[in-house]
Amino acid sequence: MKEITYINPVLLIAVPLALAFIIPILKFVWEKSIKWIPVAGFLFDLIVSITLIPIVLQKNIIVKIGGTTTPFSINLVVGPAGLLLSIMISLAGFLVAIYALKYIQEGDKTKYHILFMLLLTGAIGVVLTGDIFNLFVFFEVLCISSYALVGYLGNRAGIESSIKYLIQGSIGSSLLLVGIGLIYGQYGTLNMADLAAQIKTADSISLFVPMFFMITGLGIEAAIFPLNSWLPDAHSSAPSSISAVLSGIAIEVGLYAMMRILFTIFAAESFMGFLLFLGVITLLIGEMSAFSQNNIKRMLAYSSIGQIGLIVFAFSIATASGLSGGFFQMISHTLNKALLFLATGFMIYRTGSMEISSFRGLGKKMPLTALFFTIGTFSIIGLPPFVGFASKFLIFKAALAKQELLFIILIAVIILTTVIEGAYFFRIIQTLYFKESDDKSSKQESAITALIPMFIFALLILILGIYPNWIMKFIHSAASELLNKMSYLRSVLG
Amino acid sequence: MKKFFSLILLIIIVVGMIYTIHQIPFGKNQSKIGKYFVANGKDETGAANIVTSVVVGYRSFDTLGEVTVLFLAAIGLGAILTTTKKQNHDIEKASLILNTGCRFLFPLVLLFSAYIFIHGHLSPGGGFQGGAVVASGFLLIYLACPGKRINKVGNTISESVGGLIFIILGAIGLFVGDRYFLANFLPKGELNTLFSAGIIPIIYIALGFKVGSELNSVIDKMMEES
Amino acid sequence: MILFYMMIFAFVGAFLIYFAGKSFPRIKEILAVVISFLLFLFVALLYGKDFQINYHNFLGFHLFLRINMFSWLFALTITFLGFLSIIFSLSYMKDKKNNAFYYMNMLFVNIAMLGIVLAGDLISFFIFWEIMSWSTFLLISYKKGSALPASMKYIIMSIIGSLSMLIGILYLYDLTDTTIISQLSHIIRFINKGDVIFVVILFSIAFGIKNAVIPFHNWLPPAHSEAPSPFSAILSGILIKMGVYGFLLLFYVIIGLDIIFHLTGLTIVLNVLAAITIIFPTFLAILQNDAKRLLAWSTVAQAGYIFMGITYGTELSVAGGIFHFLNHAIFKALMFLAVGAIEYRTKGIRDLNSLGGFIKKMPFTFAAMLIGAMGLIGLPLTNGFVSKWLIYKTLILNGSPFLAFAALIGTWGTILYSYKLIHNIFLGQLPAKFENIQKAPFSMKMPMMILSTIIIFFGILPGIPLQFINKIIVSFGYHPLNVSLFGIVSDSGNLNIINILAATFVIGVLIVLFFRSGRKSVRVDQYDNYAAGSFIPKEKYSYTNSFYAPLDRFLNSFLKDxxxxxxxxxxxxxxxxxxxxxxxxxxxxxxxxxxxxxxxxxxxxxxxxxxxx
Amino acid sequence: MDFLYNYIYYIGAFGLILIGLYILLVKHNLIKMIIGLSILETGVNLFIITLGYLDNGTAPIFSKENLESNMMVDPVPQALVLTAIVIGLAVLALALSLAIRLYDSFKTLNLKKIKEQKW
Structure with missing residues (x-):
């Protein structure tokens, strides 16, 4: 068979890393260019990721690093699922980097850009790697840069949230490391495919304990219910561009890593029933906590918890259509939440307050920003013709296809949460458009560099909402890759 | 009450770990990949120190991530500490003996660190350890001679260039030989000599510089604060 | 593909209005009128067509648009009323800022409703249903202030409804493997009854909420009274009738006659709900002091009649229900527009206690309101008479005296509140502050005129709409009614408007003669009367204050929502x-x-x- | 006794993990919590190193000729721990810098008193 030539996917990680390392030197040479570096880096990643799609749809790309023999050296496994996440990460990174050109005015900007790049590079590393220890390392890259970015503004809230996040996150990574150690001690290998080949399915306590450790460790970053206390603080205190990335990317990457471990390594079918409940509880808690918030970023953060719960629910259905729904919901959540946070960022910037009541009359003052915010809101509630509808639709469809009473009850709970979600989001819409503001100052639209990424997000929300079929093939293959342990094994071990 | 409850939780967790540990005989067997590395490491990478061949050879991607983490720590620390107001403390001058002693020791410490990271592939040690020693040298100066600061430009450049060399060496591997990232494309040389193990010593030297300067910048920031 | 292009055209037009509104403010109104008229024209030209097209593939579901007699009638009503209320808006919205947003949403609502009735499969039905929900939300909120909680209530109920419908659709899909309506109607008979009842309940929540069937009615009164009046007309006239359309679609098209009426328990429950929906809102309407809130409660009650008609399930009742939907759309829209004209001229006053005596100032509006009220009550020679006759007839004939009695009570109540409405606005004494009130502008009169004409026209010639309705109920599987131009011939009694017309004419002549003879009486000023020397404050003579006070006191204590x-x-x-x-x-x-x-x-x-x- | 001899490293590692977690659970002072984190990390590192231990094994360095490769301890845990230590160091540095800032802003390190971000 003719070998397909492609750009080596390791560049997805190496190039942003190299660019991040260059930035400190650039500071002495050409300081103005620094803020364009993340834009360039993620544009490169986006293009490379997209060019890889047709190859990946045929078979997984296995990239060896630092050695040729498979279980002994680290490898990247670029499958549809990983590539899908990687595209989302680079897209969000690219657009948020454009947004940050004007938005970031405070603090040490050079360091912001470095941290931002490394945050997303770590995320790409997590989704592409095929080695659990390497996953841990990139996970730490992701976590540490987010600790630093949450405290970046240096205000009271930021520092407090950052330190709390750091404590919880470090416990998480320690637990993850214990889990990895327990697994390594038993099987003597770190390669996911090799592990998966030795573990047929999780059945004994000696497998469950490391699994629980890893679930807890990753669950902290993935913001599953009892582990998500850091999230509302961190997401509401970070600069809005970072909140967009944290909400849109970081927690989903954590979730992806968790699901990869559950499905590929442990194949823990029996654990999925528990996760199903956990997902619904997370959803319920998140939406209920968001309901009576007055701080808009905190509300959005709680709403992220809810969305994560929905994604967990979708993944735990553990059928191909359930996983497709989960992936679609991930995409939709990334687009929606990133858009919402970006729009909110400039709204806060103009009004100087995070209280929802201070946004009165912004529909007139910042018409485009408010319009984009509205689109994001409608989409996240799941109203057609926006992308959130397509994803919720898929999840409901997958859950009902199980034809069990349990799923109907769980869906009733999900409906309840959607109603709560609608209640608090529509309240903001009313505040934006239908309440008079006190001051009569003239138009203060967001900066153009902020409007462009918002516009692209909104456009994607609309287009994918109307034509979800365009990405369905990709999502289906991502779902079947994640679900089908054996094909993953075959592709890696040959 | 809370303490009691905490203890119960922790005991449950540890009991779980003990159950799992039963599956792992202590001190009996090498792991699957461990065996392979010990058996083939010196032939495949040319490094006498198998730990080094794992760290910079087989699992060098981890090391790249690790360097990134350290870089992040330095950057993040800087980002967090930039916005504080600088307070001027009157720092008491160190005594003459301490001062002179440190100045005397400083080059020796640097020399020692250079030895450690250059010989990383031959003996216990390597870039990280060497870098830590470099930083300890600078720490000595900071403690003994208040008011002395490192050259920030030089430090930043060595920090960046160290990382870049790592990535560029890795990327060259994409174009030569087996065409994979971080391939050891240089000749392996003879085992147990300084010029052996291909790119490993080069990477370790770069890492030594990078780690050293990163720790320096951490120390520098921390010293500014106090 | 003509249907698809029509929808695309309408959507693009709506956006165009919004963006034109930013740069060329005059164009947007012209555009809105033209687009809504063209939609009306398109739909009217589609008369008699029966086809469906596949226009999109959504996540593996084929989406269809379809037209037949059933959806044509609804589509025509929607586009027609939409067109009229947009004309009415021209002056109503003239001095409001930001009315491009209003027109865009107005068109969105119309297009979405059009999409609902043209949808050939349940997924596109749902999509348009949701688009309708959120654009309605934006329109209800439009007037700010107290409109905000009203629209909040609306959207929350609406989300509950639409999600349960979504679950119903997907459940049905799992059972039948299709969402296309024409295929569903064939497959549904192979499904066991429990599942059918489950699906019916899920859909009923959605349709019941839109149709404001008790106990899902609570969003309606605040929403109707707070929305801009032209939109209240649409809301009351057709938007809530999307629930009716949904019920018809579910019961008669998807599930079919031979199954649905074997689920006896279900239909009894629905009938009782309908009866409750007729009685209580009627009496609540009597208690209202806000003109639009009164009309809103009246809408709930009338929706109960329609619901009664379509759930009772004989050919007469179904025809009556559909006809009453059509009639109600017309006269309720007319009444809302009339109240809107009053509101427009009085700068937003709708409180019945402070209005009065407008008959001299706005005679045309009075006439329109009178005709509307006559239709609402169901007086002969108006369209409401015929549809109510059909419903009563079938209730009595089929031996449901309690339901008939409920309907009758409803009508009595209707008379009471209609009279209150007309009296308190137009009769009695004109408050001093309204001395300088002007007549309604032409763009308001024109829609009112058209609607009044239609009420009388359908009242005299009920055969014309009934022919269309006949075709619809035949497509449901009923026997056709024997319809003539002036009435209905059936074995249990005939309805012939000619006779009524003649009788009315005779009575009219008698009345004229009677009043001619009484012409000699002397007209005196309102205050020119004897008060035994004591000073009587003017308010004492204002009959509009606390109208129906005793009834009010009696009902208020135990009639709460x-x-x-x-x-x-x-x-x-x-x-x-x-x-x-x-x-x-x-x-x-x-x-x-x-x-x-x-x-x-x-x-x-x-x-x-x-x-x- | 035999048990203790066989499992002493595990007991030490688990003890450290337990102590670290216990500190994190019951202490309010940020510095103490950071110390707890450090102890936890040390415990985990010790645990992983212990996994690679071989009775009477030698360091995996071919410093002399004719060394038996199967008498060498597992090099992988050492490599992993090297990484883990560096990561721990990074976290520690960041935590300390945050502690400095926290003290600047709140004038206290008692986390029970720092509860602005809640609900």
Missing amino acids: YIDIFYCKSAALIRHFCNGIRKIYTGYVGSYVMYILLFLAVLIFVQLNWSVF
Whole structure:
């Protein structure tokens, strides 16, 4: 068979890393260019990721690093699922980097850009790697840069949230490391495919304990219910561009890593029933906590918890259509939440307050920003013709296809949460458009560099909402890759 | 009450770990990949120190991530500490003996660190350890001679260039030989000599510089604060 | 593909209005009128067509648009009323800022409703249903202030409804493997009854909420009274009738006659609900002092008649229900427009206690309101008479005296509140502050005129709409009614408007003669009367103050909207509960660490002891 | 006794993990919590190193000729721990810098008193 030539996917990680390392030197040479570096880096990643799609749809790309023999050296496994996440990460990174050109005015900007790049590079590393220890390392890259970015503004809230996040996150990574150690001690290998080949399915306590450790460790970053206390603080205190990335990317990457471990390594079918409940509880808690918030970023953060719960629910259905729904919901959540946070960022910037009541009359003052915010809101509630509808639709469809009473009850709970979600989001819409503001100052639209990424997000929300079929093939293959342990094994071990 | 409850939780967790540990005989067997590395490491990478061949050879991607983490720590620390107001403390001058002693020791410490990271592939040690020693040298100066600061430009450049060399060496591997990232494309040389193990010593030297300067910048920031 | 292009055209047009509104403010109104008229024209030209097209593929579901007699009638009503209320808006919205937004949403609502009735499969039905929900939300909120809680109520109920419908659709899909309506109607008979009832309940929640069937009615009165009046007309006239359309679609097209009426328990429940929906809102309407809120409650009650008609399930009742839908759309729209004209001229006053005597100032509006009220009550020679006749007839004939009695009580109540409405606005004494009130502008008169004409026209010639309705009920599988131009011939009694016309003419002549003879009486001023020397304040003579006071006192004590109170209480409870839930995020990092370790420990403990996973 | 001899490293590692977690659970002072994190990390590192231990094994360095490769301890845990230590160091540095800032802003390190971000 003719070998397909492609750009080596390791560049997805190496190039942003190299660019991040260059930035400190650039500071002495050409300081103005620094803020364009993340834009360039993620544009490169986006293009490379997209060019890889047709190859990946045929078979997984296995990239060896630092050695040729498979279980002994680290490898990247670029499958549809990983590539899908990687595209989302680079897209969000690219657009948020454009947004940050004007938005970031405070603090040490050079360091912001470095941290931002490394945050997303770590995320790409997590989704592409095929080695659990390497996953841990990139996970730490992701976590540490987010600790630093949450405290970046240096205000009271930021520092407090950052330190709390750091404590919880470090416990998480320690637990993850214990889990990895327990697994390594038993099987003597770190390669996911090799592990998966030795573990047929999780059945004994000696497998469950490391699994629980890893679930807890990753669950902290993935913001599953009892582990998500850091999230509302961190997401509401970070600069809005970072909140967009944290909400849109970081927690989903954590979730992806968790699901990869559950499905590929442990194949823990029996654990999925528990996760199903956990997902619904997370959803319920998140939406209920968001309901009576007055701080808009905190509300959005709680709403992220809810969305994560929905994604967990979708993944735990553990059928191909359930996983497709989960992936679609991930995409939709990334687009929606990133858009919402970006729009909110400039709204806060103009009004100087995070209280929802201070946004009165912004529909007139910042018409485009408010319009984009509205689109994001409608989409996240799941109203057609926006992308959130397509994803919720898929999840409901997958859950009902199980034809069990349990799923109907769980869906009733999900409906309840959607109603709560609608209640608090529509309240903001009313505040934006239908309440008079006190001051009569003239138009203060967001900066153009902020409007462009918002516009692209909104456009994607609309287009994918109307034509979800365009990405369905990709999502289906991502779902079947994640679900089908054996094909993953075959592709890696040959 | 809370303490009691905490203890119960922790005991449950540890009991779980003990159950799992039963599956792992202590001190009996090498792991699957461990065996392979010990058996083939010196032939495949040319490094006498198998730990080094794992760290910079087989699992060098981890090391790249690790360097990134350290870089992040330095950057993040800087980002967090930039916005504080600088307070001027009157720092008491160190005594003459301490001062002179440190100045005397400083080059020796640097020399020692250079030895450690250059010989990383031959003996216990390597870039990280060497870098830590470099930083300890600078720490000595900071403690003994208040008011002395490192050259920030030089430090930043060595920090960046160290990382870049790592990535560029890795990327060259994409174009030569087996065409994979971080391939050891240089000749392996003879085992147990300084010029052996291909790119490993080069990477370790770069890492030594990078780690050293990163720790320096951490120390520098921390010293500014106090 | 013509249907698809029509929808695309309308959507593009709506956006165009919004963006034109930014740069060329005059164009947007012209555009809105032209687009809505063209939509009306398109739909009218589609008469008699019967086809469906596949226009899109959504996540593996084929989406269809379809037209037949059934959807044509609804589509025509929608586009027609939409067109008229946009014309009415021209002056109503003239001095409002930001009315491009209004026109865009107005068109969105119309297009979405058009999409609902043209949808050939349940997925596109749902999509248009949701688009309708959110654009309606934006329109109800449009007037700010107290409109905000009203629209909130609306959208929350609406989300509940539409999601349960979505579950119903997907459940049905799992059972039948299709969402296309024409295929569903064939497959549905192979499904067991329990599943059918489950699906019917899920859909009924959605349609019941839109149709404001008790106990889902609570969003309607505030929403109708707070919306801009032209939109209230649409809201009351057709938007809530999308529920009716949905019920018809579900019962007669998808499930079919031979199944649905074997589920006897279900139809009895629905009938009783309909009866309740007729009685209570009628009496609540009597108690209202806000003109639009009165009309809103009246809408709930009339929706009950329609619901009664279509759930009763004989050919007469179904025809009556559909006809009453059509009639109600016309006269309720007319009444809302008339109130809107009053509101426009009085700068937003709708309080019945402070209006009065407008008959001299706005005679045309009075005439329109009178005709509308006659239709609402169901006086002969108006369209409401025929449809109510059909419903009564079938209730009595088929031996449902209680339901008939309920309908009758409803009509009595209707007379009371219609009279209150007309009296308090137009009759009695004109408050001093309204001395300089002007007549309604032409763009308001024109829609009112057209609608009044139609009421009389359908009242005299009910055969014309009934022919269309006949075709619809035949497509449902009923026997056709024997319809002539002037009435209905059936074995149990004929309806012939000619006779009524003749009788009315005779009575009219008698009345004229009678009043001619009484012409000699002397007209005196209102204050020119004897008060035994004491000074009587003017308000004493203002009959409009607390009209029906004794009835009010009697009913007020035990006629409250308990269901709304229940909903509000439970909403408050949920809010309270939510507030409690978020207290788990205590702010103390030690407890967060505790959560983490608790999670891990519980998992390990459970697995160690019971091995559940 | 035999048990203690066989498992002493595990007991030490688990003890450290337990102590670290216990500190994190019951202490309010940020510095103490950071110390707890450090102890936890040390415990985990010790645990992983212990996994690679071989009775009477030698360091995996071919410093002399004719060394038996199967008498060498597992090099992988050492490599992993090297990484883990560096990561721990990074976290520690960041935590300390945050502690400095926290003290600047709140004038206290008692986390029970720092509860602005809640609910």
